[in-house]
Amino acid sequence: MRPRKLLQRLRDGHLQDVRFKDVLRLAEAMGFELTRVSGSHYLLTHPQHEAQLNLQDARGEAKPYQMRQLLALADEYDLKLE
Numbered sequence: 001m002r003p004r005k006l007l008q009r010l011r012d013g014h015l016q017d018v019r020f021k022d023v024l025r026l027a028e029a030m031g032f033e034l035t036r037v038s039g040s041h042y043l044l045t046h047p048q049h050e051a052q053l054n055l056q057d058a059r060g061e062a063k064p065y066q067m068r069q070l071l072a073l074a075d076e077y078d079l080k081l082e
Contacts, residue, residue: 003029003081010071015064020055023062027053027070030079049077 001009001019003026010018010026024042028034032044032053044053051073055066073079 007074007081010067015067018062018064018067020057020060020062023055023067023070027055029081030070030074031082046073046077046079051077 001022003022006018006022006026024034027044030046031048032046032051035043035045037043040057042055042057044055045051046053053066053070053073055070056063
């Protein structure tokens with residue numbers, strides 16, 4: 001799913017059954033960079049802010065609470081899609 005469409009879907013509250021790879025692509029489109037991978041945990045940081053994000057690949061899907069954290073960071077730092 002394209003980052004812009006996924007962002008709108010998440011903002012509408014549809015946090016279930018979202019592919020992990022799509023959420024990772026969305027975070028990267030917002031400027032986050034993958035710092036390291038440890039097992040199923042992906043640690044991302046934003047180079048312009050002190051924002052850190054931990055995403056977990058749970059059998060190919062993203063966890064809803066982590067998507068809410070991504071949205072909260074996007075609002076807090078006014079992150080836009082690149």
